Amino acid sequence: MQTHEQLLQFIFSGLMLGSIYALIALALVTTHNITGILNMAQGEFVAIGALTACSFYEAGFSLPAAFILAVLITAIVGGFMERLAINPARNSSPLSLIIITIGVSIALRGTALLIWGTDPYSLPSFSGGESLHVLGAVINEQGIWILGLVIFAVSGLYIFMEKTYWGKAVRACVINRVGARLVGINPYILSFMAFVASGALGAAAGIVITPVTLATYDMGFVLGLKGFVAAVLGGINSVGGAILGGLLLGVLEMFGAGLVSSGFKDAVALIVLIIVLLVRPEGIISAVTGRRV
Amino acid sequence: MRVIITSVLGLLFLALPFIIKSNYLLSILIVIGIYTLVVEGLGLLMGYAGQVSFGQAAFFGIGSYTVAILTARYHWDTVAALLAAVVIPSAVAFIIGRPTLKLRELYLALATLAFGLLVHIAFNEGRELTGGPSGLTGIPYLSFAGLILNRDIHFYYLVWAFVLLVFLAVRNLDRSRIGRAMRAIRDSELAAEANGINTALLKLQAFVFSAFLAGLAGGIYAYYITFVSPSPFGFNMSVQFVLMAVVGGLGTVWGPVLGVGLVVALGEVLRWFIPLVMPRAGGEYQIVFFGIILVLVMIFRPEGLSGRWRKKQAAAEEGKGALETTTT
Numbered sequence: 001m002q003t004h005e006q007l008l009q010f011i012f013s014g015l016m017l018g019s020i021y022a023l024i025a026l027a028l029v030t031t032h033n034i035t036g037i038l039n040m041a042q043g044e045f046v047a048i049g050a051l052t053a054c055s056f057y058e059a060g061f062s063l064p065a066a067f068i069l070a071v072l073i074t075a076i077v078g079g080f081m082e083r084l085a086i087n088p089a090r091n092s093s094p095l096s097l098i099i100i101t102i103g104v105s106i107a108l109r110g111t112a113l114l115i116w117g118t119d120p121y122s123l124p125s126f127s128g129g130e131s132l133h134v135l136g137a138v139i140n141e142q143g144i145w146i147l148g149l150v151i152f153a154v155s156g157l158y159i160f161m162e163k164t165y166w167g168k169a170v171r172a173c174v175i176n177r178v179g180a181r182l183v184g185i186n187p188y189i190l191s192f193m194a195f196v197a198s199g200a201l202g203a204a205a206g207i208v209i210t211p212v213t214l215a216t217y218d219m220g221f222v223l224g225l226k227g228f229v230a231a232v233l234g235g236i237n238s239v240g241g242a243i244l245g246g247l248l249l250g251v252l253e254m255f256g257a258g259l260v261s262s263g264f265k266d267a268v269a270l271i272v273l274i275i276v277l278l279v280r281p282e283g284i285i286s287a288v289t290g291r292r293v
Numbered sequence: 294m295r296v297i298i299t300s301v302l303g304l305l306f307l308a309l310p311f312i313i314k315s316n317y318l319l320s321i322l323i324v325i326g327i328y329t330l331v332v333e334g335l336g337l338l339m340g341y342a343g344q345v346s347f348g349q350a351a352f353f354g355i356g357s358y359t360v361a362i363l364t365a366r367y368h369w370d371t372v373a374a375l376l377a378a379v380v381i382p383s384a385v386a387f388i389i390g391r392p393t394l395k396l397r398e399l400y401l402a403l404a405t406l407a408f409g410l411l412v413h414i415a416f417n418e419g420r421e422l423t424g425g426p427s428g429l430t431g432i433p434y435l436s437f438a439g440l441i442l443n444r445d446i447h448f449y450y451l452v453w454a455f456v457l458l459v460f461l462a463v464r465n466l467d468r469s470r471i472g473r474a475m476r477a478i479r480d481s482e483l484a485a486e487a488n489g490i491n492t493a494l495l496k497l498q499a500f501v502f503s504a505f506l507a508g509l510a511g512g513i514y515a516y517y518i519t520f521v522s523p524s525p526f527g528f529n530m531s532v533q534f535v536l537m538a539v540v541g542g543l544g545t546v547w548g549p550v551l552g553v554g555l556v557v558a559l560g561e562v563l564r565w566f567i568p569l570v571m572p573r574a575g576g577e578y579q580i581v582f583f584g585i586i587l588v589l590v591m592i593f594r595p596e597g598l599s600g601r602w603r604k605k606q607a608a609a610e611e612g613k614g615a616l617e618t619t620t621t
Contacts, residue, residue, distance in 0.1 A: 089592045103587030110581030270407045277404045
């Protein structure tokens with residue numbers, strides 16, 4: 001028994017899985033910060049992005065072209081969702097809005113079923129390189145791409161928030177929506193942009209894991225749910241929390257699957273969600289940062 | 294006038310099985326009755342107490358599995374098993390409701406969703422007890438006092454008798470002090486609290502009552518289908534229950550049965566219609582339309598088809614908005 005190598009393997013695999021959750025959680029947190037909506041259709045963006053990329057790749061596009069096209073198309077889907085379903089109901093109660101996003105998620109999942117059927121689709125791994133061996137644990141080279149994408153997305157978001165006018169507007173909106181409107185920031189445009197961005201982020205997450213897990217029309221439900229758990233775990237208002245929550249959840253799941261049973265893997269996330277909701281609904285991060293956003 | 298309409302409707306319902314003569318239609322009416330039981334409870338929770346549950350299919354499933362396990366595995370008396378199918382979900386709701394109902398709307402929705410999914414996983418994974426994904430057979434016919442319920446027409450009367458009881462109960466509740474207190478919670482929890490209403494207790498009661506009805510419906514469902522497997526008790530069913538409650542209209546007695554009737558009828562029509570238009574399509578495609586309808590109803594008629602909710606809700610929203618402006 002090489003226990004420490006096994007544990008290290010759990011941690012590496014968990015971090016790879018967790019960074020996908022982190023990416024989805026990042027999209028959820030961005031939308032929630034700007035619009036106050038928890039988008040239950042986020043997982044569907046992941047599935048649509050992945051499946052669209054597979055279709056483009058099968059149609060003969062190169063992998064990078066398929067990636068970019070799929071991200072663009074899913075971003076458009078996100079924009080349409082905001083215009084057609086969220087914006088007309090922007091004055092509804094939070095309960096109505098959450099039901100609306102669930103309705104959209106059902107409709108999108110059904111549409112994906114119509115277009116792609118129930119077959120799983122696949123993409124080749126991004127670079128044909130060998131797996132890395134670190135201290136006896138194996139790291140799949142697609143895992144490096146996944147981590148790289150997360151770092152890219154996070155730093156992109158950071159630069160956007162800190163350096164651009166729109167980023168400042170977003171932060172103003174987060175701090176005080178009424179105040180932001182008073183100084184001339186239009187929250188409706190920001191809401192639209194938030195959904196476009198979360199479509200793109202979700203799609204990127206879906207495409208980058210497809211070489212490892214395959215893409216199916218219903219992959220979004222579980223992934224979206226894990227994104228939620230990650231976001232709630234980290235604190236629904238905190239970008240750093242979303243990332244930490246995602247990584248933590250990935251590692252916890254891997255340990256749950258490895259040490260208990262693989263059928264138990266999805267239950268881990270749900271149990272974590274319930275415990276966090278009951279014990280610390282504001283998330284683990286806000287303990288450190290307080291209520292400032 | 295009201296009395297006449299009600300009696301005519303009542304007589305029509307009693308005579309219906311003899312008029313329609315179609316087992317297919319009769320079975321749909323039974324399913325509508327079963328779902329109505331669930332949705333009356335959910336409607337009470339959402340429309341009166343203002344709380345949403347995305348885990349209602351779990352209580353429905355726990356009721357079904359209670360009947361299945363107790364009768365098929367332990368050979369309990371069928372009526373006793375049905376009682377257990379009511380008691381166990383209520384007890385579960387009581388236990389999980391106490392901490393969960395402290396959560397705000399969004400988090401409550403997530404918590405009930407997580408609970409529903411966990412129960413669904415338990416149905417699949419608890420093979421020794423539940424038979425796993427392949428389910429449990431061998432549920433006997435429901436029988437009491439020498440009467441054996443083994444035909445659709447029996448279930449028709451049984452289910453709708455329960456629905457009638459629930460109608461009367463909800464109607465009375467609506468006009469009672471508790472009903473008014475619940476509506477006060479929905480409109481503003483803070484104001485209700487300030488007026489001396491024990492909001493935590495009332496929300497818990499509504500939650501337990503909704504689980505009670507879902508368990509009852511699940512128990513009857515198990516006897517009707519005589520087979521249980523995890524698939525009808527998943528997240529999709531929970532969403533459909535919410536859809537039915539919302540479409541029918543929240544905060545009314547008739548809303549739930551209207552919503553269930555419409556959604557079930559729509560499901561059946563789509564199941565016939567879609568293959569004509571898209572020959573390759575299977576039954577699952579109807580879910581696209583459910584999603585779209587859910588969105589449209591929430592945007593254009595959030596009070597539902599029979600709702601009398603809009604004005605009050607709008608007023609409540611205004612109040613909330615004002616509160617938000619002053620606190621931020």
